[in-house]
Amino acid sequence: MSVSAPGPQTESVTGGWKARLLAFFRREFGRPEPARILDLVVVPIAVSATAGLISGTWNAAIEHFLDPALIGYTVAVDVCTQFVILVLALSLAFMTCRRAWSGALLSVAVFSLLVIPELVKLVFPGADYRVRWCIAALGAFQITRTVNRHLHIRFAAWMIGVPALVAVCALAFGPVREYSQLSTLPEPPNSPNVLIIIVDTLRADHLPTYGYQRDTSPYLTQLAQQGVVFDNATSTASWTLPSHASMLTGLYPHEHRVERMIDILSGSWPNVGDVMRKRGYRTGAFSANYVFFTRGHGFGRGFSHFEGYEQNLGGILETIHLSRFILEKLTEYTIGVKYAFFGVKDWATAETIDKHAIDWIDKGRRPFFVVLNYTDVHEPVLPPEPYRNMYAANAPAQNQSAHPQKPCLDFEPKASCHSDRQQFVDTYDGSIRYVDDSIQHLLSQLNEQGQLQNTIVVLTSDHGQEFDDHGIYGHAKSLYRQEIQVPLVIWKPGLVPTSVRVPTPVSTAAIPATILDLVDADDKQALPGRSLAMLWRSNTPVSGWPEPIQELARFNGLERGALNYNTSLESIVTPEWHYIRMGTKELLFDWKNDPDEAHDLSAAQPAVCAALWTKIKTAEATRPQGH
DSSP states (O other): OOOOOHHHHHHHHHHHHHHHHHHHHHHHHOOSSOOOHHHHHHHHHHHHHHHHHHHHHHHHHHHHTTOHHHHHHHHHHHHHHHHHHHHHHHHHHHHHOSSHHHHHHHHHHHHHHHHHHHHHHHHOTTOOHHHHHHHHHHHHHHHHHHHHHSOOHHHHHHHHHHHHHHHHHHHHHHHHHHHHHHHTOOOOOSOOEEEEEEETTOOGGGSGGGTOSSOOOHHHHHHHHTSEEETTEEOSSSSHHHHHHHHHHSOOHHHHOOOSTTOOOOTTSOOHHHHHHHTTOEEEEEESOTTTSSGGGTTTTTOSEEEOGGGSHHHHHHHSHHHHHHHHHHHHHHTSOTTEETTEEOSOOHHHHHHHHHHHHHTOOSOEEEEEEEOTTSSSOOOOTTGGGTTOSSHHHHHHTSSOOHHHHSSSOOHHHHHHHHHHHHHHHHHHHHHHHHHHHHHHHHHHTTOGGGEEEEEEOSOOOEEEETTEEESSSOOOHHHHBOOEEEEOTTTSOSSEEEOSOEEGGGHHHHHHHHTTOSOGGGSSSOOTHHHHHOSSOOTTOOOOEEEEOOOTTSOTTSTTSSSOEEEEEOSSOEEEEETTEEEEEOTTTOTTOOOOOTTTOHHHHHHHHHHHHHHHHHSOOOO
16 A cells, blocks of 8 residues: 655645636736737826826815816816826836736736725725725726726727816816906906915014014015004914915904814805905915915805916825825925925925916906915925025035924924024025015016006915924914914005004904905995004004904824814914913913013913903804804
8 A cells, every 4th residue: 555745745736826826817917919009008098097087076076065167177187197107107117027018007006006095095084094005905906907808999098088078178167267257247446456465474573574683575674664564463373274264254263164174165255355356356366385275275266366286296296195195205204394395395486476476467457356375484494595595604504404304393393403493594584585585576577567556565474483482393383472473564655654553463364354445345344354444544543453363273183292282272462461272271471571472471460361361252252153
C-alpha cells in the first residue's frame, strides 16, 4: 500500500488557486482585440464628464438650493477639473504599465478610488473614513470592470455630449442673465455711483489713520483726510461670513442666522444690492474670498454680476470637492497651511480684482453699485515683492517665514511662534501697503474715466487679526478689540464733509442704511439700521445711538482651548466699556485707557457688567429674528 507524497498535492492546490485568480482577471480585464486609440481618448473624457455632471449638480444642489447659475457653473468647472485629474492619472498609468489599455483601466480605477469617498461623504456626512474607502475600493473595481467589458463609442457618446451641453449652457447662463436683468432695469436715477471696498482681515490699528507708527497706507491716509473717519467702528463678528452678511443686509448675526461655516444667507432678507438694482443701478461684486463671500453662501442675490472663485485656477480647484481634498492634504503635508498651494497664495490678488472690476464698470453707462473684497492681508500673508520685505529687518529670515505656519494658527501657539511674531507683522504690514497701492491705482483709473468725482467710496474690513495678542494668532477665536475693530472711511466730494472724525462707537451693519441715505433712495427704510450720516450732520451728539454688539458662534471644530469651543460669545462696545460674555464668564475692559485690553475689570465692576449684559439681551430680543 502506497501513500502519495503531500508536496505535489499542496503545490497543485496552490497552483489551482493562483490559476483561478489569474483566469478571473484575464476574463474580466483581458481584451483579445487591441485597444483603439479613440477608445483611450474617449474613456477619460466620458468618465470625467459624467462624474463631473453628477458630482457638480449634486454639490450645487445640496449646498446652494438649486441656484441655476451656480449649478451650471459648478458643473462646468467640475467637468473640466475632474477631466484634468483623470488625464494626470492616465499619464501616470501609462508610465507604469506596458500595455496602453491596462494603463487606461488603471487610470479609471484610480480616478474612481478618489471620487467615490467624496461622493459617499456627501450622501452620508457622518460615514467613517474606513467605510468610505472600502466602498471606494469596491466601486473602483466594479466601475473598471464595467468599462472594460462594455466599452463602445456609441455608449460613450452621450456621456460626453450631455455634460458638454450642460457646461456650455452653464458658461452662457451668467452673461445671458446679466443682459436680461440690465434690459429690464428702470431708468437710472441722477444718483452717485457707490464703491464698497472690503479689505478682508484688516485691523484698524495697523493704519496710520488710526495711530499706527509705520506708514503702511499713505494713500488711504490721504483719502481719510478728505472724508469722514469713524474712530471706533466694529464688525458684527470676528470672521468673514457673518460679517459680510451684516454689511449687506444691515442685520446682526442672530438675525440673519449666518453664523456657521455651512450657513447660507436666506433669500427672505433684502440686501443693499436688491434695493440698488431696483433703483436702476448696475450691481456687481468681485470677491477674492471664494470660500465665504460667494454665490454659494447666498451673496449672489442682488448682484447682476458676481465674480468670485472663477477668477483663478486656485479658486476653481478649491471649489471642487475632489481637487480640494487632494490639494489640502498635499499642502498641509508640505507647508502646513491649507489656503496656499506649496507656498503660492491661491486667492486672487487686489490687482486682479481691480482689473475685473474696472473692465466691468467700463462696459456700462448706468450708475454702478460695486462691492470689492480683497484678501491680500488674510493669512497666508504672501504679498508680491517688494512688499513682502518692505518692513522686514531681516529679509532672508522673512522669506523663510512668509506667513504663520499651522502651529501658530492653533489657539495655543507653539513657542517658536512668539519669536517669529515680528516677521509675521512685517509681512502683514507689507500686504497692507500693497493693498493701499492697489486702491490708489483703482481710484486713479476711475478718475481717468471721469467716474471718481461722482462715486461714494466706502472703505472698511470684515474683521481684524491677532498676532499673539491674548495668546492668539488669527481670528474667529475671540471678540477682543484686535479682532473686531475695523477701519471705516466714507468719501465723496461735495456730499461727505472732509477732515471729520466720528468718535461714537458704530457697527459696520449700518453701512446699508448709510448708502441708501447718501444716494437719496426713495425708501430709506427698505433696510434696517440708522444712517451713519446722522453722526456727521449733527452739531451735537446724537442721542440714543445704538451701541454696537458683536457675536461669535460656537465652533467646536477649533482646538479645545479656543474661547468659543464650547460656547458662543457676545460683546458690546460703549463709549467707555467693552464687555465680553462667554457663557457664564465675563470680561470688561476700559478700552480708551487700555486699548490692548490687557486688564480685565469685571470683578471690580459687577454692576457695569450686569447692565451691559442686559443691553445685549434686550437688543437681541427686540430686533426681528432671522429665518
